[in-house]
Amino acid sequence: MTYISTIGTYLPRLRLSRSGMAAALGWLGGSAAGGKGARSLAFWDEDSITMGVEAARDCLSHPDVDPSAIRQLVFASTTPVFHEPQHASFLHAALRLQDDCLTQDSGGTVRCGLLALHQALEQAAPALVVAADMPVTLAASAAEARSGDGAAAVLVGTGQPLLNYLGGVSIAAPLIDRYQAVGYAEGVEWEERWLREEGYMRLMPQAIAAALHRCGLPADAIDCVVMPCPIAGCAPAVLKASGLHKARLASTLALETGDTGSGHALLMLAHALDGMKAGDTILLAQLGQGATVLIMQVQEAIAAHKTNLPAQLENGIAEDNYLKLVMFRGQLAWDRGLRGRTSVNEALSTSYRYHETLLGFVGGRCRETGQVQFPPSRLAASGTGYYLDTLDAYPLADIGGKVATFTADRLAFSRHPPNCYGLVDFNGGGRLMMDFTDPDAASLESDDPVRFVFRIKDLDERTGFRRYFWKAVAARTAPVSPSH
Amino acid sequence: MASGIKDRVAVLSMGCSRFGERWNVGQEELMVEAYSEALDRAGIDPKQIEAAWYSSHYDDIGAGKAGTPMAQALRLPDIGVTRVENFCAGGTEAFRGAVYAVASGAADIALAMGVEKLKDTGFAGLPSASRGTFAPMYLPTHTNPGNFAQLAQSYAARHQIARPDLKRAMAHTSVKSHANAVDHPNAHLRKALTMDQVLNAPMVADPLGLFDCCPVSDGAACAIVTTPDIARALGRVPMVTIKAIQLVTSNGWEAQQSGWDGSYFHTARIAAKRAYHEAGISDPRTAIGLAELHDCFSITELVALEDLGLCDEGQAWRHMLDGWFDRDGRIPCQVDGGLKCFGHPVGASGLRMLYECWLQLAGQAGGRQLATPHFALAHNLGGGPAQNVCSVALLGTV
Numbered sequence: 001m002t003y004i005s006t007i008g009t010y011l012p013r014l015r016l017s018r019s020g021m022a023a024a025l026g027w028l029g030g031s032a033a034g035g036k037g038a039r040s041l042a043f044w045d046e047d048s049i050t051m052g053v054e055a056a057r058d059c060l061s062h063p064d065v066d067p068s069a070i071r072q073l074v075f076a077s078t079t080p081v082f083h084e085p086q087h088a089s090f091l092h093a094a095l096r097l098q099d100d101c102l103t104q105d106s107g108g109t110v111r112c113g114l115l116a117l118h119q120a121l122e123q124a125a126p127a128l129v130v131a132a133d134m135p136v137t138l139a140a141s142a143a144e145a146r147s148g149d150g151a152a153a154v155l156v157g158t159g160q161p162l163l164n165y166l167g168g169v170s171i172a173a174p175l176i177d178r179y180q181a182v183g184y185a186e187g188v189e190w191e192e193r194w195l196r197e198e199g200y201m202r203l204m205p206q207a208i209a210a211a212l213h214r215c216g217l218p219a220d221a222i223d224c225v226v227m228p229c230p231i232a233g234c235a236p237a238v239l240k241a242s243g244l245h246k247a248r249l250a251s252t253l254a255l256e257t258g259d260t261g262s263g264h265a266l267l268m269l270a271h272a273l274d275g276m277k278a279g280d281t282i283l284l285a286q287l288g289q290g291a292t293v294l295i296m297q298v299q300e301a302i303a304a305h306k307t308n309l310p311a312q313l314e315n316g317i318a319e320d321n322y323l324k325l326v327m328f329r330g331q332l333a334w335d336r337g338l339r340g341r342t343s344v345n346e347a348l349s350t351s352y353r354y355h356e357t358l359l360g361f362v363g364g365r366c367r368e369t370g371q372v373q374f375p376p377s378r379l380a381a382s383g384t385g386y387y388l389d390t391l392d393a394y395p396l397a398d399i400g401g402k403v404a405t406f407t408a409d410r411l412a413f414s415r416h417p418p419n420c421y422g423l424v425d426f427n428g429g430g431r432l433m434m435d436f437t438d439p440d441a442a443s444l445e446s447d448d449p450v451r452f453v454f455r456i457k458d459l460d461e462r463t464g465f466r467r468y469f470w471k472a473v474a475a476r477t478a479p480v481s482p483s484h
Numbered sequence: 485m486a487s488g489i490k491d492r493v494a495v496l497s498m499g500c501s502r503f504g505e506r507w508n509v510g511q512e513e514l515m516v517e518a519y520s521e522a523l524d525r526a527g528i529d530p531k532q533i534e535a536a537w538y539s540s541h542y543d544d545i546g547a548g549k550a551g552t553p554m555a556q557a558l559r560l561p562d563i564g565v566t567r568v569e570n571f572c573a574g575g576t577e578a579f580r581g582a583v584y585a586v587a588s589g590a591a592d593i594a595l596a597m598g599v600e601k602l603k604d605t606g607f608a609g610l611p612s613a614s615r616g617t618f619a620p621m622y623l624p625t626h627t628n629p630g631n632f633a634q635l636a637q638s639y640a641a642r643h644q645i646a647r648p649d650l651k652r653a654m655a656h657t658s659v660k661s662h663a664n665a666v667d668h669p670n671a672h673l674r675k676a677l678t679m680d681q682v683l684n685a686p687m688v689a690d691p692l693g694l695f696d697c698c699p700v701s702d703g704a705a706c707a708i709v710t711t712p713d714i715a716r717a718l719g720r721v722p723m724v725t726i727k728a729i730q731l732v733t734s735n736g737w738e739a740q741q742s743g744w745d746g747s748y749f750h751t752a753r754i755a756a757k758r759a760y761h762e763a764g765i766s767d768p769r770t771a772i773g774l775a776e777l778h779d780c781f782s783i784t785e786l787v788a789l790e791d792l793g794l795c796d797e798g799q800a801w802r803h804m805l806d807g808w809f810d811r812d813g814r815i816p817c818q819v820d821g822g823l824k825c826f827g828h829p830v831g832a833s834g835l836r837m838l839y840e841c842w843l844q845l846a847g848q849a850g851g852r853q854l855a856t857p858h859f860a861l862a863h864n865l866g867g868g869p870a871q872n873v874c875s876v877a878l879l880g881t882v
Contacts, residue, residue, distance in 0.1 A: 407631070
């Protein structure tokens, strides 16, 4: 029997209030005029890839997890960053997984995360499934207010069983309630009432019935239903139509994060696990040009299970300025000044030559002196000593450090001034001048503990090219325990 | 240890263009301005120049690469021109090349020129310098105010200097340099400032406000160096010779290991020690008659004073406020206004410092002339506190 052993999540720090959105857009009336709560908002240096990396790191930070066992990595997203290259290859490098690991991207439907999970659960190879979305929607659309940015990751088939897979189905139907054509920046959504009647009330009960049948379970065996559903009042109706009378509905986190798309079912699952006990049966479902329904049973490991999601939910930074959303997403041209008009030298051969250093954040440790350094070099950085080829690979991503020197620079170009950076001393030796990121970066001071996050390093708007590196954030936010 | 270059090379002449926002001239005109002054003062025929070194940092907004822009601008007499680039310390580096050429006997008369045309950039402050392909993939997008703000914070933390004291000491540093430049016809900024103006200026990178930062300027400066025999024969009295030039370049220790606390310049301390040794100076505080420090930021001047041994560690801020480094203080600093007010055309600044040192030692500084300096120090820094090129040059009279 296959199983899920851990679930990781990631939420960006900003929470854009819907009242703030209404203040900017409410004059248009309609869907722009109201709404409660807040939606999660990716910072300017975050995208599906970076959020996916962070969710995966969260997933792999569990002490029982051995990342070297992973043989398959699937990255699912409806908001890919590139047509090419493959997104999973960035995650694979950032997570420093084994070379003999099948990497694959999946997309096309908001259900792609569950589809990838379904596939992973139906086979034997230990797999990591990561889903991340950062939807770009039309300004003032209902989707803009309803959506959020975030990611989730699940580890399948290795480690301690947390959720045993009892069975599931994926059914296909060309019910196209939303689309985004190639070459178009924003998606378009069709009428909600139609989606409710033909999608949630017809397709979903079919899929649920098929899944129960496959597992040989009666409807009242289900204790909890995890199903993203953007339509008010619709989810209870689906349960009723499916005969799931005993089941409670997991929170959609609509007020806390909004619908985070391809990773949302998994995010909701992580959230729902908090109230679960061994033996509980969960039905995980998501609609999207068909439907996927997976049924799982909670195992004893739940007693010791911990998720960082509550901390991630708590550590949000309230934001009322709607313009940050459209500017971070490049939907509004703004004056960056001549200093911000720089091109990025792609130097793809350089980045490949040092990909372990750059994407994996791997430094070196000198066998002779014990000194750590970044980046590694043939001659160790030890002052005036001569140590040739004495460095062993030394991964730094999970090491953390503390701020040695710091500046909030108002002259340097930044998409969220001031530009914050400084020397970070790694715990255990070595240092690096690093970018500090997140909206509260300017509050960092000398000696503050920091941890490292995978972010967009450079972005060239003229070519669409972007590259990634690690940045420092305050360690007090959503701790990630060292993994491997 | 090598015997050094003390008194083996003399400064025959120097020249310096007006610094500032020179919208109507390019590199070529700036170089000619400095060169023609130096030739007028030298009393030699240009054909007597046997080798030349040329410092320019930004080739993309400047004149381009190689030595050809200088050879063509000055119509040099079919000699070798070597372009050097060492961040903001390039000026002294060009000077070092010319001095070594004479010291080695390879040339009797050599020319060093530094020039930068910065105001074709389109924005204030220095443009980003190229860092190759690899470093930009992991280093932050930084500016110099950001880098030196970290120095200020670390310096204050190391010596437990209260923020108002640090701000006032930095402000005095700038006020002093502004006062020095008011009457200098070739200085970029010739306006006196009050302490309040400096203290209330907009923040650029905390704790550095606008007036803690030097301007970026267009300008050129040059030196013609020769053997003491030739200088003597051409009637140079007092003769100004090179007592020492020492250059130290960061090897990554400060930036990659945690032993350095960010409050001082590792390179400057070593360069100063070696320079004093080369020049035979045992007590720089009494020997040095004036200092031209690389005051790209007010904090840089304060920290350099300590690194160069011109005052005790942790005390520069106090002595600055006490007036030790004013025009009439114990060791006058930036008597021409320094980078802060004379201006900072990157590749030319080292030679501009040496120009003022030479004028003062040769007794040709006019209204700025100090009493009787015997040694003058030029401290030229390129890069940031964590990774830099630092040179200390000492000129003196014979």
